[in-house]
Amino acid sequence: MNQHLSPPPVPFIDIAAQRARLGTAIEAAVSRVLAHCQFINGPEVAELEAKLAAFCGARHVIACASGTDALLMVLMAKGVGPGDAVLCPSFTFCATGEVVAMLGATPVFVDVDEATFNMDVVSLKRGIATAKRLSLKPVAVIPVDLFGQSADHDAIAAIAREEGLFVLDDACQAFGASYKGRRLGTFGLATATSFFPAKPLGCFGDGGAIFTDDAAFAEILRSIRVHGQGTDKYDNVRLGLTGRLDTMQAAILIEKLKIFEGEILARHAAAERYTQALADVVTVPRLAEGCDSIWAQYTIRLPGHIDRGQFAAALKAKGVPTAIYYPKSMHQQTAYRNFPVTDNGLPVSEKLSRDVISLPMHAYLDEPTQARVIEAVRAAVST
Numbered sequence: 001m002n003q004h005l006s007p008p009p010v011p012f013i014d015i016a017a018q019r020a021r022l023g024t025a026i027e028a029a030v031s032r033v034l035a036h037c038q039f040i041n042g043p044e045v046a047e048l049e050a051k052l053a054a055f056c057g058a059r060h061v062i063a064c065a066s067g068t069d070a071l072l073m074v075l076m077a078k079g080v081g082p083g084d085a086v087l088c089p090s091f092t093f094c095a096t097g098e099v100v101a102m103l104g105a106t107p108v109f110v111d112v113d114e115a116t117f118n119m120d121v122v123s124l125k126r127g128i129a130t131a132k133r134l135s136l137k138p139v140a141v142i143p144v145d146l147f148g149q150s151a152d153h154d155a156i157a158a159i160a161r162e163e164g165l166f167v168l169d170d171a172c173q174a175f176g177a178s179y180k181g182r183r184l185g186t187f188g189l190a191t192a193t194s195f196f197p198a199k200p201l202g203c204f205g206d207g208g209a210i211f212t213d214d215a216a217f218a219e220i221l222r223s224i225r226v227h228g229q230g231t232d233k234y235d236n237v238r239l240g241l242t243g244r245l246d247t248m249q250a251a252i253l254i255e256k257l258k259i260f261e262g263e264i265l266a267r268h269a270a271a272e273r274y275t276q277a278l279a280d281v282v283t284v285p286r287l288a289e290g291c292d293s294i295w296a297q298y299t300i301r302l303p304g305h306i307d308r309g310q311f312a313a314a315l316k317a318k319g320v321p322t323a324i325y326y327p328k329s330m331h332q333q334t335a336y337r338n339f340p341v342t343d344n345g346l347p348v349s350e351k352l353s354r355d356v357i358s359l360p361m362h363a364y365l366d367e368p369t370q371a372r373v374i375e376a377v378r379a380a381v382s383t
């Protein structure tokens with residue numbers, strides 16, 4: 001053996017390991033769809049919706065084409081538009097605020113909590129006041145369960161109730177996580193999730209779902225999913241989208257859902273090992289009281305004297321990839337710079353954008369591989 005040969009790079013998310021574990025189940029599921037040829041609205045779509053509902057406890061599930069469409073369709077169903085303000089955290093993936101702006105409404109960006117990375121309820125209150133001062137009508141809040149950790153849903157619900165807002169939970173990174181013992185998908189008016197391959201429950205392409213307990217609202221969402229169709233197929237009663245989930249992706253997700261509970265436990269174990277091994281050298285993620293995470297990302301913060309770019313380069317040299325979610329908060333991005341932010345600014349979002357970094361994280365992160373990541377992190381911060 002050539003002892004200078006370095007081991008292969010660690011995958012950031014190991015989709016191939018999951019693929020191997022699923023074995024021929026995926027091929028069989030895809031073959032069934034190829035045999036029945038119902039590529040749109042095939043039986044697997046309704047089957048998946050029922051299984052997702054049972055999994056998280058939501059009454060109604062509407063599978064759709066992406067997490068972004070899931071968010072958009074809820075806002076469309078509520079008639080959100082010009083003059084309306086929707087409160088969003090700035091430290092998030094862009095789709096959270098994008099769907100608001102796309103409908104001509106105004107995203108009003110609020111700050112996040114430094115320890116949990118999730119919406120800061122004090123900043124949310126200030127943001128509502130900011131919106132009113134700007135003569136906008138606050139209509140909704142979109143808490144994000146960032147990196148897989150549930151937001152503080154009780155505190156957000158209390159403010160929403162007080163202010164007459166509806167809550168759309170952006171759980172695109174967090175399906176499988178829970179809040180005070182209840183799975184996400186059951187908080188607020190509706191919850192959106194994504195099945196993008198890198199999400200904790202991913203398909204082999206784009207996909208998403210909406211969860212709601214409101215039967216009438218679910219019917220509107222089903223109509224929007226297909227161009228706003230009414231009971232007469234050729235009399236469309238509202239504006240809609242081509243927002244469906246492909247049967248093929250539904251068939252794949254049914255197989256993946258079978259192993260998801262086990263994967264959740266494996267993610268918890270991997271996160272716990274990181275926390276045990278790194279808490280003394282970097283700021284490790286913290287779960288708030290009552291909150292649980294599916295660990296879509298394991299995101300750390302570096303001590304002040306460590307340069308993030310150099311840290312990432314040092315890990316990369318050892319075959320350990322990292323990622324920065326998010327180097328710019330939404331209000332710092334070109335397309336969103338002119339939207340309002342809560343009155344006293346977003347100092348925490350800006351600070352996090354400067355110093356967070358995410359480590360490899362997935363359900364197949366075995367101990368020897370993880371030890372390599374841990375060793376590389378410890379070496380890089382001790383120099």
Ligand SMILES: *Cc1c(COP(=O)(O)O)cnc(C)c1O
Pocket residue numbers: 066067068069092093095096144170172173193194195196206207208
């Ligand atoms: C991934 C993601 C989305 C969008 O999901 P897509 O399926 O990629 O459209 C929305 N919000 C958050 C927070 C996300 O992480």
